[in-house]
Amino acid sequence: MGPSLIGMSRAALGDALRAVGVPDRQVNMRTGQLWHWLYLRGATDFDQMTSVSKDLRQALAAAYAISRPEIVTEQVSEDGTRKWLLRFPSRGAGRPVEIETVYIPEEGRGTLCLSSQVGCTLSCSFCHTGTQKLVRNLTAEEIVGQILLARDRLGDYVERAPPPGDDVPSTGRLVSNIVMMGMGEPLYNFDNVKDALLIAADGDGIALSRRRITLSTSGVVPMIPRAGEEIGVMLAISLHAVRDELRDELVPLNKKYPIAELLAAVRAYPGLSNARRATFEYVMLKGVNDTAADARELVRLLAGIPAKINLIPFNPWPGNAYECSDWTQIERFAEIVNAAGYASPIRTPRGRDILAACGQLKSESERMKLRERMALEAMIAN
Numbered sequence: 212m213g214p215s216l217i218g219m220s221r222a223a224l225g226d227a228l229r230a231v232g233v234p235d236r237q238v239n240m241r242t243g244q245l246w247h248w249l250y251l252r253g254a255t256d257f258d259q260m261t262s263v264s265k266d267l268r269q270a271l272a273a274a275y276a277i278s279r280p281e282i283v284t285e286q287v288s289e290d291g292t293r294k295w296l297l298r299f300p301s302r303g304a305g306r307p308v309e310i311e312t313v314y315i316p317e318e319g320r321g322t323l324c325l326s327s328q329v330g331c332t333l334s335c336s337f338c339h340t341g342t343q344k345l346v347r348n349l350t351a352e353e354i355v356g357q358i359l360l361a362r363d364r365l366g367d368y369v370e371r372a373p374p375p376g377d378d379v380p381s382t383g384r385l386v387s388n389i390v391m392m393g394m395g396e397p398l399y400n401f402d403n404v405k406d407a408l409l410i411a412a413d414g415d416g417i418a419l420s421r422r423r424i425t426l427s428t429s430g431v432v433p434m435i436p437r438a439g440e441e442i443g444v445m446l447a448i449s450l451h452a453v454r455d456e457l458r459d460e461l462v463p464l465n466k467k468y469p470i471a472e473l474l475a476a477v478r479a480y481p482g483l484s485n486a487r488r489a490t491f492e493y494v495m496l497k498g499v500n501d502t503a504a505d506a507r508e509l510v511r512l513l514a515g516i517p518a519k520i521n522l523i524p525f526n527p528w529p530g531n532a533y534e535c536s537d538w539t540q541i542e543r544f545a546e547i548v549n550a551a552g553y554a555s556p557i558r559t560p561r562g563r564d565i566l567a568a569c570g571q572l573k574s575e576s577e578r579m580k581l582r583e584r585m586a587l588e589a590m591i592a593n
């Protein structure tokens with residue numbers, strides 16, 4: 212099978228069309244048609260592209276693919292959260308790779324949480340993904356593929372699509388928001404993440420407003436300006452601590468880019484306003500970062516930044532020593548930051564029963580290793 216058209220920019224699609232003999236003067240029009248079928252209608256087969264001539268459909272099918280990621284498992288939580296374990300080819304040496312994608316339905320919106328890498332180079336001490344070393348970056352095709360697959364499975368396409376050029380209905384969509392908060396550090400895979408998010412935001416296709424797309428980073432400071440200028444999506448920062456000494460421990464990348472530098476990059480992020488706030492994620496770890504003094508220091512640090520704070524109850528995983536803060540402690544913390552105007556919803560854990568909550572994503576093969584190790588340790592202990 213030939214290369215996939217999914218994830219290509221319009222320019223690259225144009226080249227792909229030329230390569231199968233489409234004359235220059237038709238390239239723009241044909242690119243628009245393909246874009247419509249791929250991203251608005253969710254075509255999975257060239258034969259579905261009825262506005263494209265049969266000859267061209269055949270030529271395209273002979274040269275290119277538009278297939279979806281392979282689904283290894285699909286799990287549905289008791290709270291409606293869905294998680295897919297997806298398999299991608301190795302793309303080079305080694306074995307095929309696996310990543311997870313999570314869909315979280317909420318009142319009035321549906322958020323898709325995408326992975327950007329297989330594993331992660333950063334080893335934040337409270338994060339399950341961080342225990343899996345980086346295997347490779349995902350390609351733009353694989354990142355966009357997660358969106359298309361979720362929409363396939365949820366039946367989230369415009370069935371009776373308006374003719375090309377018409378406005379895409381923006382209401383009633385099951386996938387209404389995207390967050391780059393799955394496995395991996397998106398700013399360490401900048402080019403592919405950029406290509407994928409620009410496709411997600413393209414008004415003729417998936418057409419999600421940039422305000423409904425959020426990129427979360429553990430703090431890769433030098434790439435933050437580029438994310439603002441070249442992608443222009445909403446920014447989330449995994450802060451988790453208000454002192455460098457503690458943050459060095461929780462998010463080791465802090466040793467390279469300490470809190471002051473990180474906050475300076477956020478202050479300079481283009482387009483921030485009270486209507487477009489940066490998000491600060493803060494995982495609540497019992498006895499580690501959850502005191503009232505921490506909350507007050509957080510308020511002081513963020514002064515002047517249009518921001519909201521997301522308090523994430525720590526999601527435990529086997530083999531990790533942290534505990535989630537007590538509920539009263541989380542509420543006390545929330546009261547302090549709320550009083551300062553940082554509307555801070557406590558993010559209710561979703562999909563914990565299927566290990567789909569923040570920081571719990573992994574390749575299944577890694578989880579099996581973990582289970583085997585735990586079983587072995589239990590045997591030795593007995």
Ligand code: SAH
Pocket residue numbers: 335337338339391392393394395396397427428429430448449492494523524525526527528569570571
């Ligand atoms: N690598 C990026 C994107 C992942 S986002 C980043 O770190 O920002 C996933 C979010 O969940 C991050 O804020 C991460 O710090 C947080 N997280 C990781 N492990 C967690 C856990 N066990 N419980 C709760 N949140 C966790």
Ligand code: SF4
Pocket residue numbers: 331332333334335338339340341342393394395396429449570
């Ligand atoms: Fe990587 Fe983010 Fe997990 Fe840190 S929290 S290890 S950066 S995925």
